[in-house]
Amino acid sequence: MFQYFLRRALVAVPAVLGVIVIVFAMVRLAPGDPAILLAGEFADQQTVERIRVRFGLDRPMPEQFALFVGNLAQGDLGRSTRTNRLVINDIRERFPNTLELAFAAIVVAFAIGIPAGVISALKRNTWADAAVTFFALLGVSMPVFWFGLLAILYFSVQLGWFPVSGRGTFGHLILPAITLGVSSTAIIARMTRSAMLEVLDQDFVRTARAKGLQGRLIVVKHALRNALIPVVTIGGLEFGNLMAGAVLTETVFNWPGIGRLLVDSILARDYPVVQASVLVIALTFIVVNLLVDLVYGAIDPRIRYD
Amino acid sequence: MTDRQKRAPRWRRRLFGNGLAIVGFAIIGFFLLFVTFAPFLAPYSPTHQSLRTTYVPPGTGVTYRGPDGELGLFVSPVTRSPVGGISVTEDEKYPVRLFVRGAEYEWAFGLIRSDLRLFGVDGPPNVRFHLLGTDEQGRDLFSRLVHGAWISLFIGLISVGIGVGVGVPFGAISGFLGGATDMIAQRLVDMLLAFPGILLAIVLVATFGTGLTNVMIAVGIASIPIYARLVRGSVLSVKNREYVEAARAMGKRGMPILFRHVLPNAIAPVIVQSSLQMAVAILFAAGLGFLGLGARPPQPEWGLMLARGREYLAVAPHVATFPGLAIVAVVLGFNLVGDALRDALDPRR
Numbered sequence: 001m002f003q004y005f006l007r008r009a010l011v012a013v014p015a016v017l018g019v020i021v022i023v024f025a026m027v028r029l030a031p032g033d034p035a036i037l038l039a040g041e042f043a044d045q046q047t048v049e050r051i052r053v054r055f056g057l058d059r060p061m062p063e064q065f066a067l068f069v070g071n072l073a074q075g076d077l078g079r080s081t082r083t084n085r086l087v088i089n090d091i092r093e094r095f096p097n098t099l100e101l102a103f104a105a106i107v108v109a110f111a112i113g114i115p116a117g118v119i120s121a122l123k124r125n126t127w128a129d130a131a132v133t134f135f136a137l138l139g140v141s142m143p144v145f146w147f148g149l150l151a152i153l154y155f156s157v158q159l160g161w162f163p164v165s166g167r168g169t170f171g172h173l174i175l176p177a178i179t180l181g182v183s184s185t186a187i188i189a190r191m192t193r194s195a196m197l198e199v200l201d202q203d204f205v206r207t208a209r210a211k212g213l214q215g216r217l218i219v220v221k222h223a224l225r226n227a228l229i230p231v232v233t234i235g236g237l238e239f240g241n242l243m244a245g246a247v248l249t250e251t252v253f254n255w256p257g258i259g260r261l262l263v264d265s266i267l268a269r270d271y272p273v274v275q276a277s278v279l280v281i282a283l284t285f286i287v288v289n290l291l292v293d294l295v296y297g298a299i300d301p302r303i304r305y306d
Numbered sequence: 307m308t309d310r311q312k313r314a315p316r317w318r319r320r321l322f323g324n325g326l327a328i329v330g331f332a333i334i335g336f337f338l339l340f341v342t343f344a345p346f347l348a349p350y351s352p353t354h355q356s357l358r359t360t361y362v363p364p365g366t367g368v369t370y371r372g373p374d375g376e377l378g379l380f381v382s383p384v385t386r387s388p389v390g391g392i393s394v395t396e397d398e399k400y401p402v403r404l405f406v407r408g409a410e411y412e413w414a415f416g417l418i419r420s421d422l423r424l425f426g427v428d429g430p431p432n433v434r435f436h437l438l439g440t441d442e443q444g445r446d447l448f449s450r451l452v453h454g455a456w457i458s459l460f461i462g463l464i465s466v467g468i469g470v471g472v473g474v475p476f477g478a479i480s481g482f483l484g485g486a487t488d489m490i491a492q493r494l495v496d497m498l499l500a501f502p503g504i505l506l507a508i509v510l511v512a513t514f515g516t517g518l519t520n521v522m523i524a525v526g527i528a529s530i531p532i533y534a535r536l537v538r539g540s541v542l543s544v545k546n547r548e549y550v551e552a553a554r555a556m557g558k559r560g561m562p563i564l565f566r567h568v569l570p571n572a573i574a575p576v577i578v579q580s581s582l583q584m585a586v587a588i589l590f591a592a593g594l595g596f597l598g599l600g601a602r603p604p605q606p607e608w609g610l611m612l613a614r615g616r617e618y619l620a621v622a623p624h625v626a627t628f629p630g631l632a633i634v635a636v637v638l639g640f641n642l643v644g645d646a647l648r649d650a651l652d653p654r655r
Contacts, residue, residue, distance in 0.1 A: 011496070018497020026513045137645070141638040143589055143609070145596045146630030149616055157620050244502040248593050252616075263597050266512045274512050278505065285502040 008293045012286050019282040023275050024068050028061075030271075037271045040081025072279075078272035082265070087276045090261060095280060097167060098257035101249070102242040104177035109184035110235055116185075117192025117231075118224060121200065132189055139186025144245060148179040148252035165254035180249040184238040191234045195227035202226075229296070236292030240285040321650040330642025337636050340455040345411040348449035349426040349435065352606045354409075356434075356444035358385045361622035364439040364447075367394045372401060381427055381435045400429030439624045442614060447625065451632050454606035458588045458636060461522050465587035466580050468526025473533025474569075474576060480534065481541035482564045492538070498531040504590050511599045518607065521600040525587045536579055540572030547571075574651040581644030585637045592633050608633050 027034045035052035036043070043051075052058055055078075056067040071077070077087035120132035155175060156164040162171050199205060200223050208218045247259035254260070258277050265273035321327055340347060367384040370377060379402040383395040406426035412419055427435045437448040480491035498506060510524035544550065545568050553567045594600035595609025603610065608629040615626030 014493040014496050015500035018494075019500050022497070022501075022509065026509060030513045031515065137638060137641055138634070141585065141589075141634055141641050143592050143596070143612070143630060143633050143637075145593065145609075146612060146626070146633065149612070149619060149626050150630070153619055153623050153626075241502045244505040247504065247508065248596065251597060262508065263599075266508070266516075267598055278509055278512075281505055282501050285505075286500055 004297050005294055008290060008297070012290045015286050016283065019279065019286070020069065020072065021065075023279050023282075024065055026275060026278070027271050028064075037269070038078065038081070041269060043081065077276040077279075080265070080273050081270045082268050082273075087272050090273060091258065091276050091280055094256060094258045094261050097255065098243065098246050098250070098259060099284075101173070101176055101180060101246055101255060101257055102239060104173050105179075105181035105242050105245075105249075106184060106235060106239050108177050108181035109188050109238065112181075113185040113188030113235075114192050114228075114231065116189040118196055118219070120189065120193040121196035122219065124197065129193075132193065136186040136189045139182050139189075142182060143248075144179055144182060145248045145252045147182055148175070148249060151175045151179055152252070165252075167255055176249050176253040176255055179252065180242055180245055183245070184235070184242060187238060188231060188235055192227065192231050195230050196223060199223045199227045233292055233296050236295070237289060239292075240288040243281050243284050243288075317650045321646055324646045324649070326642050327646030327650075330639045330646060333635055333639030334643060337455060337459065337639065340452050341459050343413075344452050344455065345413050346420075346422065347424050348446070348452040349406075349408060349423050349437075350446040350449040351409060351411070352445065352450045352453035353604050354445060354449075356440070359434070359436075359440050359444040360386050360442055361618060361625065362386070362392060362436055362440045362444075363622065363624055364436065366392060366436075366439070368435070369399065373399045378402075379435075381429075381433060383433045398433070400427050400433050402426070402435045403428045438628045439622070441611070441625045442618055442622070447611075447628055450606040450611060451608070451628060454608050454611065454629075455632075455636075457518065457601065457605065457607045458591070458633075461518075461525065461591040462584040462587045462640070464522040465526035465529060465591075466583050468523065469529030469533045469583060470576065470580060472527075473530040474537050476530070477534035477537030478541050478564060478569055478572070481538035482545060482568060488538075491534070495531045495534050498528075499535070501528075504528075504593055507590055507594065508597075508599065511594060516599045516602075518601045518605065521591050521594050524594075525590045528590070529583050529587070532583070533576065533579065536575050537569075537572060540575055541568055544568050544572045578644055578648040578651060581640050581647055585640035585644065588633065588637050588640070 027037050030037055033048075035048050035055075035057045038055060038057075039048045039051040055071075056064045059067075075088050077091070079085065080087055080090060083090075116132045116136075120129045123129050152164055152175065155161045162175050163169070166172055204226075205218060205222055208222045244259075246255075246257055247263060249255065250257045250260040251263055258280060261273060262277035262281070265271075265277065362384055367382040369380045369382070372378055372380050380399040381402060382397075382399050384392060385395075386392050402425060404425050406423055406428055407421045408423040408426045409431075410419060410421040425435070427433050434446065436446050438451065439447050441447055441450070476491065477495075480488045501509065506528040507521070507524040510527055511520055514520050514524070541564075550563060550567050553563050558566075591600055592607075592609030592612070595607045596613045598610075598613065601607030601610045603614070611629040612626050612633075615622070615624075615629065618625055
């Protein structure tokens with residue numbers, strides 16, 4: 001068991017390394033002098049030179065990379081070229097907001113996706129099944145930002161049920177969470193449906209039926225519990241994707257998260273912040289996927305530890 | 307060979323016997339028609355501005371009875387007054403007709419010049435029929451959507467082309483050679499897959515600059531690891547089959563075996579993925595356009611149009627609604643076809 005965990009964790013190492021390398025390469029591959037990119041286009045010559053020395057941009061690449069990793073390990077991500085604030089402070093401020101949004105979205109996705117999938121599987125080949133299948137397809141085909149805009153238009157502007165944008169009360173959270181959760185809901189519903197169909201066909205469900213157990217009990221206690229294992233896994237992996245999806249949702253709803261920070265800083269060519277935001281989103285994705293793998297290994301006895 | 311001839315109709319029957327697949331193919335067919343015949347189908351130029359007719363909602367000034375009470379589609383002149391509000395000159399009515407002469411356009415890369423449009427107003431040029439209304443600069447929304455269709459198609463094709471062109475050989479060679487090559491190649495793929503969804507494309511655009519061309523390349527690069535992983539898996543499952551062994555026994559070696567015997571039998575998942583990837587690419591590119599990282603004004607890219615419409619959401623919701631519907635339709639089309647292809651080509655069924 002421990003070996004399995006260790007092996008999983010080791011697989012994540014090249015991924016983490018890859019993220020660091022790519023973020024490191026971003027500024028160096030971008031057209032223009034990296035020192036100017038990191039100092040900001042309006043910085044004076046003195047500041048540019050200071051930045052050049054500070055990040056070792058006048059040294060050979062391997063040395064630059066070592067310095068970059070060293071700074072990273074100390075949480076030193078530089079300063080924003082727009083606000084001159086320490087980037088780490090921006091991240092610290094914004095990151096929990098994105099987590100909050102992604103978490104709310106995954107709750108929405110499970111709360112709607114699992115029942116929809118179960119109904120779809122139980123009522124196979126009926127209109128209910130067709131409706132779930134159709135909406136699931138629609139859910140993955142819809143641009144989230146468009147869905148978000150329509151939601152704002154109808155529920156905030158016309159009906160006035162929710163605030164138009166921003167973060168604060170519980171009401172602020174509802175529309176963004178649903179918007180961000182739409183495609184995950186669709187994916188979880190489809191996954192639940194196929195997992196349920198597979199499980200309902202198996203011997204132990206037939207045995208439960210033969211024992212004379214009631215229909216609902218079979219569904220909940222025997223079938224769903226087994227079908228949920230892959231569903232939870234997919235849901236976990238979706239959580240990682242939500243971190244990236246938040247870029248669009250946060251822009252639509254003016255949600256002060258890390259996704260919007262990323263977009264704003266790209267548009268303002270604020271490279272230190274771009275680097276840090278990408279790093280944090282990608283690392284969270286890796287960590288979440290790793291955790292999902294570990295949990296999966298722990299709850300599913302069928303996983304072999306070799 | 308006879309075996310294959312017998313089997314071909316079966317997957318075709320499966321594919322075309324599927325109602326949803328037909329819907330998908332129909333959507334893609336219409337989409338291609340729009341791309342091909344854009345200037346003929348669109349009544350106006352996508353960039354023609356008219357500041358006297360900004361944010362006209364669809365249906366404004368449109369009536370179904372002519373000046374003499376006859377049935378038909380008629381439009382009256384519409385103007386936005388400087389103080390706001392739209393006034394319709396109802397005593398003037400002009401019929402909307404099929405095959406109307408409008409402004410001249412070039413088609414087929416300038417080879418054909420014409421002024422024939424599928425539909426338009428038979429009347430003075432300042433009276434216009436806006437099927438889907440106008441945007442903030444008074445441009446005809448329908449014409450912009452039609453003229454923007456090729457952008458979405460190109461984004462999809464180029465991204466899938468990059469993904470297939472680089473990812474397929476990469477994954478195939480990695481799986482076929484195995485050993486250390488495979489190890490290193492797969493760790494590279496791991497690195498790229500460490501970026502969730504749209505993030506890798508955003509990173510590439512942030513590095514190499516915004517704009518439509520870079521978006522296409524970025525979305526393409528972001529799909530390389532998916533193809534590489536997919537093809538590697540298929541190659542691994544095929545490379546030790548009997549017919550490959552047979553080819554080996556006949557003295558064939560290395561790459562010829564890969565390209566003649568292994569790859570053709572591992573290609574079905576690539577076809578399925580490509581249809582789904584078209585959908586993803588169009589969504590990603592629209593997302594980047596929406597964020598202001600993709601196409602630039604006045605390009606009629608659907609994501610960008612949506613972003614513009616967002617600013618006027620409360621006054622003119624139609625400006626953001628229709629580009630979104632267009633994206634949904636096209637993406638749904640490719641997803642439906644992809645799903646149907648997967649079912650049809652699945653050897654287990």
